[in-house]
Amino acid sequence: MTPITSIVVATDFSIDGNNAVRRAALLAHEHGARLKLVHVLDPTGCKPLRDWFSPSIDIDLKAAQARESLRRFAVEIAGRYDVTATVEVVVGELLESLMQASERAELLVLGRRGHSRFQALLVGRTVDRLLRTCRRPVLVVKTSVEGAYRRVLVPVDFTAPSLAAVQVAARLARDSSMHVFHSINSHREAVLRETDMPEHVIRESRLRRDAGTIARMRRQAARLGLDSTRMGFAVAHGHPVWSTLRHARWLGADLIVAGKQGRSTLGEFLLGSVSRRVLAESSCDMLIVPQPCKKPLAHATSPQMRLAEPAGQVDTAALARSAAALAGALTPAQWPETAERSLSRRLP
Template sequence: MRGLEHLLAATDLSHAAMNAAHRAAGISKLTGASLDLFHAVNLSGLDRLRRMAPGIPADLDERLTAQPLEEMRRLAADLSERHGAAVGVRVGIGPASVQIDTQAAALPADLMVLGDRGAGALSRLVLGSTAARMAETASCSVLIVKRPPSEPYRSVLVPVDFSSNSLPALRTALAVAPECRIALFHAYGVPFEGKLRAAGIREELLEQYRAAERTAAFADMRRLCQAAGLAEHAASLVALRGPVLLRILELEKERNCDLIVMGRHGEGTPLERVFLASVTKQVLAQSQADVLISAGE
């Protein structure tokens, strides 16, 4: 990924969205990327309301748009004052998920930044529907902010599977958090290990296979670092056996990670894609750290 040029922070003016806006402003200041705030106003029920109540003012749609626009301008001014970053303001009419991606494509944005929860009681219980949808389908990389930002990212975990998405994910991590401590992680295992054991393959031989897979994982991670222009000593390389989701969450806690960066998976068999997408969704749902889904190059 080239250096960041354009950021789009989508906000519904909720508390979680404010965290995302402040994180985006911090990244903008750190990287020099431009930043636009965006708010979608959904007026889909207004025509029906007019039919039911003919006395509604003709300019109600302008009024409904003016209020959030003014709030957005105040937020932009506050972000500029606190972070020293120039912040633009955009408002769109229509469903949030559609409008956000349309705006991101129009910029075009390198990174979309959203809060993990929207306004409303239900959205506080689960990952916000807009955030979840954008993480899966957005035309650019997506950063889901879960924590109030207090400083630039310091400890970043990048799980890799050595597909074509791994290098872009690492490059995205370096672009968003150039001052961070970075750890690459690969969950390795022996293919068909259970079947091999059932077929009578000795444990000593299986252990040799595991050692070979572990050695290959470290070699592949070193090659990724080299391709990303990252000095080997500047990154921690971690290869562990076991369920990938569990290991990611364990490493997040052990290393006190404030950001996890994962590639968006579009390769492999349909079953593999479903599994990898499921892991990403579970990381989004269960991690405490912010999560960045890299769209690739």
């Protein structure tokens, strides 16, 4: 996989912002990438002195101080990571300034939270707007830098954004242990139980579905040009967010890579209230990958590729027959009776 060639990192000189700088510097060293350090200075924060002095005095003073702090960071980075970084102080609105500063970069790196307006960067509407509008991957650094990423978790739902996340994860963490994960959140088993299917039939259906999903993930990785033999694959049942968080903790992941703007529940992984819960409760860094410019593959919208089917579209009779046939629990002569019983019921 081709390395990352250019990285922009924003800091407000808080602890989290400085951790972001060091993580970006380490990534720049690993990839031989260009690195730019950015500090956004909001002119609205300079109002107190404007009442007494020339309007430009306080802004110029703060900009000079910020530029000097960035230069000291650049010296530290050069000594510790052997990376030569450029520095830039931008005066303007936070979101717009970050978008402009990272316009030509392949990766934007931010701290989890900070003081001043950066404290609100990862809560509320600002992060939603940034993640929706940013056209490049955004790495949210939540931990101190102790070394390169070791275990990377990539939750997928087989849509174009999640497949893009797999590719970006492979590029970013080339020497890490990469684990692809799929969370099944459907009413399939509830439907089977409503049809009075024996428990061993339901269990067999789940095992076959899990095996098929893992095989599918391996095929997708191979189509992306990745060596699936060096990757881990896992499937869990439950809500995508909580399943992913549990698996990340079990795995000891230090980075989660997820696509955004997908078509399923996991496709909305980093939008709205879900993003705030995940960012608040996950203990590792997160990389958010934007939707590819090209249209999703035609088969990406098929019902089989979604994490959960709408209740009104579940064919209970067909589901009961197929599950029973897989496990050998029913003969074809018994299917009509099962179908009639299942059709008389509906999911809540």
